[in-house]
Amino acid sequence: MKGNLDIKDFKRIMQSINNTIQDNRIVLCQLDSIIGDGDHGVTMAKGLEAAVEKLEIDNPSSISGLLKTAGNAITMTIGGVSGPIFGTFFSEMGKAIDASKESVDLKDLAAMFRVSLEKIMRLGGAKPGDKTMVDALEPAVKDIEISSTSTVDIKTAMESMAKAAKKGAESTKDMISLKGKSSYSGERSLGYEDAGANTVYFILSAFYEAV
Amino acid sequence: MKKLINNPKDIVNELIDGYAAAHSDIVKRVEGYTITARKDIPVKDRVAIVTGGGSGHEPLFEEYVGKGMADAAAHGQIFASPSSAIILEAIKAVDGGKGVLLVYCNYAGDVLNFDMAQEMAIDEGHRVDQVRINDDVSSGPKDRREGRRGTTAAPIILKIAGAAAEAGLDFDSLKKIIQKAVDNSRSLGVSLSACTLPETGLATFSLEDGKMEFGMGLHGEAGIKKVDLLSADDTTITILDLIIQDLPFNSGDEVVALINSYGSTTKMEMYLIAGKLHSYLRGKQIKILSTEIGEFCTSQEMAGISITLFKLDAELKKYYEMPCFAPGFRK
Numbered sequence: 001m002k003g004n005l006d007i008k009d010f011k012r013i014m015q016s017i018n019n020t021i022q023d024n025r026i027v028l029c030q031l032d033s034i035i036g037d038g039d040h041g042v043t044m045a046k047g048l049e050a051a052v053e054k055l056e057i058d059n060p061s062s063i064s065g066l067l068k069t070a071g072n073a074i075t076m077t078i079g080g081v082s083g084p085i086f087g088t089f090f091s092e093m094g095k096a097i098d099a100s101k102e103s104v105d106l107k108d109l110a111a112m113f114r115v116s117l118e119k120i121m122r123l124g125g126a127k128p129g130d131k132t133m134v135d136a137l138e139p140a141v142k143d144i145e146i147s148s149t150s151t152v153d154i155k156t157a158m159e160s161m162a163k164a165a166k167k168g169a170e171s172t173k174d175m176i177s178l179k180g181k182s183s184y185s186g187e188r189s190l191g192y193e194d195a196g197a198n199t200v201y202f203i204l205s206a207f208y209e210a211v
Numbered sequence: 212m213k214k215l216i217n218n219p220k221d222i223v224n225e226l227i228d229g230y231a232a233a234h235s236d237i238v239k240r241v242e243g244y245t246i247t248a249r250k251d252i253p254v255k256d257r258v259a260i261v262t263g264g265g266s267g268h269e270p271l272f273e274e275y276v277g278k279g280m281a282d283a284a285a286h287g288q289i290f291a292s293p294s295s296a297i298i299l300e301a302i303k304a305v306d307g308g309k310g311v312l313l314v315y316c317n318y319a320g321d322v323l324n325f326d327m328a329q330e331m332a333i334d335e336g337h338r339v340d341q342v343r344i345n346d347d348v349s350s351g352p353k354d355r356r357e358g359r360r361g362t363t364a365a366p367i368i369l370k371i372a373g374a375a376a377e378a379g380l381d382f383d384s385l386k387k388i389i390q391k392a393v394d395n396s397r398s399l400g401v402s403l404s405a406c407t408l409p410e411t412g413l414a415t416f417s418l419e420d421g422k423m424e425f426g427m428g429l430h431g432e433a434g435i436k437k438v439d440l441l442s443a444d445d446t447t448i449t450i451l452d453l454i455i456q457d458l459p460f461n462s463g464d465e466v467v468a469l470i471n472s473y474g475s476t477t478k479m480e481m482y483l484i485a486g487k488l489h490s491y492l493r494g495k496q497i498k499i500l501s502t503e504i505g506e507f508c509t510s511q512e513m514a515g516i517s518i519t520l521f522k523l524d525a526e527l528k529k530y531y532e533m534p535c536f537a538p539g540f541r542k
Contacts (some may be wrong), residue, residue: 026413033414033415042408079287079288079291079292079297080287080288080321081319082291082325083292083324084295143527179319
């Protein structure tokens with residue numbers, strides 16, 4: 001039962017996230033095509049592939065460096081909205097801890113996710129209820145913050161966090177989109193889940209599986 | 212939908228190389244980046260213009276690079292904005308010492324990445340500012356125009372920007388006139404069928420037989436009003452009425468009218484539309500300086516058209532009539 005994650009864990013986690021996103025690229029595109037422009041899955045797959053490739057080349061020696069490298073690779077490679085937002089997701093987690101930190105515990109993780117969420121909300125301007133990835137990430141972060149006040153191990157906490165993200169993604173079905181390309185659909189965005197929110201779920205569930 | 216492509220992952224790279232080869236007398240690719248540029252960058256003693264956005268809309272943005280239009284264009288993947296890294300490189304490549312104005316279409320992704328690139332460039336000592344194109348009347352209310360999408364006014368705006376930059380306007384005056392050009396532009400489109408993404412083969416939207424959709428975006432995102440297929444005349448009048456009342460365009464105004472095919476609509480259809488457009492505007496005593504018809508901002512093979520009206524004043528007319536040498540717009 002893990003109470004800490006070190007850089008080897010994070011390398012494995014990034015691989016797992018990449019594999020999961022690759023496996024779900026078409027599903028994400030299909031979600032995105034109903035109310036967006038249909039490219040989200042392909043875009044995320046490209047971004048994650050670039051992230052793991054850059055990690056291979058740069059071989060960062062700290063958890064902070066690893067997350068920043070992954071995040072920057074995503075931002076630089078895929079552009080769109082997904083690039084800055086999902087790139088920031090990883091790089092802000094990296095910025096939240098010192099380069100000298102060799103392992104993180106559950107409390108650290110919760111703090112890292114919180115910092116990341118806040119930055120994403122500032123960057124993209126989305127609030128909960130706008131039908132974006134924030135609607136999966138925000139309840140997920142709240143969930144891990146609750147876990148971090150208890151004595152659960154990291155894997156259990158991540159499983160719970162991923163479930164909260166899934167619920168959040170499903171809840172976007174009943175929202176009218178207020179951000180991004182799907183916002184031009186107005187009321188026709190009702191009844192369909194947001195693709196970015198599902199990506200958050202996939203990322204967190206891959207994280208959980210790799211712990 | 213069958214398309215002539217190689218490896219889907221290489222589309223943007225290959226398209227830029229092909230374009231640079233075809234127009235090697237005027238333009239080049241910036242080595243290592245998905246950036247097209249005038250061959251003679253950085254041009255000294257004048258403000259430079261950088262544009263760009265997602266690929267998949269050709270001839271937008273590649274063909275609007277050249278003398279009298281943009282100095283460079285940063286290209287993203289299909290329907291996705293270029294990353295800030297690419298835009299920053301374009302800024303650095305064109306800055307001849309008088310600063311750079313970013314002129315691009317208002318979409319969430321483009322705003323994020325162009326804003327980030329602008330900040331980074333300013334940090335590195337460049338003078339950079341921006342004007343967003345937001346001409347699409349269907350994507351936001353009149354009193355919140357800044358939220359509207361940028362669509363087929365883009366080539367006209369870039370023509371004005373490039374001409375005024377070439378004429379040596381200073382940074383602030385140039386920004387003002389580009390903004391005036393944006394403020395004087397209104398566009399609206401209608402779609403008859405969705406397009407497919409080359410990488411996935413998936414259609415971006417579904418439109419039933421016998422239906423058309425107003426306010427479709429350039430990326431196949433759903434529009435705002437789906438109706439039974441109208442005639443060419445009724446389509447033209449519907450679009451023009453919405454555009455005219457939005458600015459508004461008044462009797463005595465002089466305009467440039469642009470009729471754009473989204474990709475698979477024929478010139479045959481566009482000439483029918485042109486005829487009705489001319490008679491309808493004549494009936495409203497709106498004069499037409501010039502009619503531009505063709506593919507300007509496509510959405511892969513989407514069927515449909517958009518109309519842009521661009522209101523001229525003496526200053527804008529002067530810049531519109533200046534010569535330019537871009538692959539998509541030669542005057």
